[in-house]
Amino acid sequence: MNLNKLLMLVLSITFISREALSIELKYQNFDALSTQQQSVVKSWIEYGVLASENTLGPLSQDYVPVKLKPRYFAFEPVPWATVNRGNPDGIELHFNRYAAESTLKKDWTLYHEIAHLYHPLLNYEDFWISEGLATYLQNITMLENGIISYHDFKNRLWSGLSRGKQQTKSKQGKLSSVSSNMWSLRAQQRVYWSGVAFFIEAEIALKSKTPSAPSVAQLIKQYQLYRKDPTQDTNHFISKLDQLSHSAVFTNLYRKYIHRKDFPIITRTQIDQLRH
Structure with a gap:
């Protein structure tokens, strides 16, 4: 292997390690989406979790349940979402199944719900x-x-x-x-x-x-x-x-x-x- 290829391999490994999530995501209702939709949704949610970890650090739980509620029609990319408190806490996302990945990533809802996972349930x-x-x-x-x-x-x-x-x-x-x-x-x-x-x-x-x-x-x-x-x-x-x-x-x-x-x-x- 020449030096250029070795350098590219090292850079690739470094990039992947930096982009790796520190927490496991366990999707529910994932099979309600087509293969292409699964790819878009998985990329969107992992992107949101990674961005949150970059700013707020790793979450103090072993994994995050992610309940997916895809809609066939919605005026917004993510019309509604919530946190499901439990052991562990998770998030529930109601979203337009046909929304583009870039549109989903620009929507504020996912970042809001993930932020809730960083504080306890209050009165x-x-x-x-x-x-x-x-x-x-x-x-x-x-x-x-x-x-x-x-x-x-x-x-x-x-x-x-x-x-x-x-x-x-x-x-x-x-x-x-x-x-x-x-x-x-x-x-x-x-x-x-x-x-x-x-x-x-x-x-x-x-x-x-x-x-x-x-x-x-x-x-x-x-x-x-x-x-x-x-x-x-x-x-x-x-x-x-x-x-x-x-x-x-x-x-x-x-x-x-x-x-x-x-x-x-x-x-x-x-x-x-x-x-x-």
């Missing part, structure tokens, strides 16, 4: 934390893996926060109460984006203490080492983030947010301060 009144975190991390993951630009990242955050602020006018009450009844109230915009505002504030507060402070994404990556704790709940989660960041930022913000009836004030200047 109903704290869904604003879990949905806000997943929404925030979904955008960070898409940015850091080149799926969206920094300009798009900032605009997505600003547009979402504006929707949350607008809906707060009609979905009134304490955030914890609105969060508990999010589905019946149809208050997703207020709940999700109040949570995003929480993590933006935390991000900025950590940065103000020291420029080298870990980002929210880095803290979630570190948190994976503690996911096997059976006593996980909101207090445990928030306390662990404080412990990992050597601060009281998350606890102080949490105590403020659960009682608030207004929408948090986040400016464009603050969004520009985010370190991504």
Whole structure:
């Protein structure tokens, strides 16, 4: 074997090892797809998991069940998805079986649901934390893996926060109460984006203490080492983030947010301060 061929082989092996997933995916209902569709869907989901691992690190579970719900007709590439909590946690994806691979990879839904796997199941009144975190991390993951630009990242955050602020006018009450009844109230915009505002504030507060402070994404990556704790709940989660960041930022913000009836004030200047 000549030197050029040997070099190409080494580079190929290195590329494959870097692209290898650290976790096994166990597909359900895979045979409902044609061979070509299976290839597209498998590539899409592995791409999403790899992008999430690049930003948030390996998940602290042995494998991920992936329940596939292909649709013959849908206005969106992924009209609906959810996390199925269990042992282990998994994801359920309702998607257009005819969507192109590139279209699926640009859709935000998969990154959002994978992000949910990085935090424990929280109480109903704290869904604003879990949905806000997943929404925030979904955008960070898409940015850091080149799926969206920094300009798009900032605009997505600003547009979402504006929707949350607008809906707060009609979905009134304490955030914890609105969060508990999010589905019946149809208050997703207020709940999700109040949570995003929480993590933006935390991000900025950590940065103000020291420029080298870990980002929210880095803290979630570190948190994976503690996911096997059976006593996980909101207090445990928030306390662990404080412990990992050597601060009281998350606890102080949490105590403020659960009682608030207004929408948090986040400016464009603050969004520009985010370190991504």
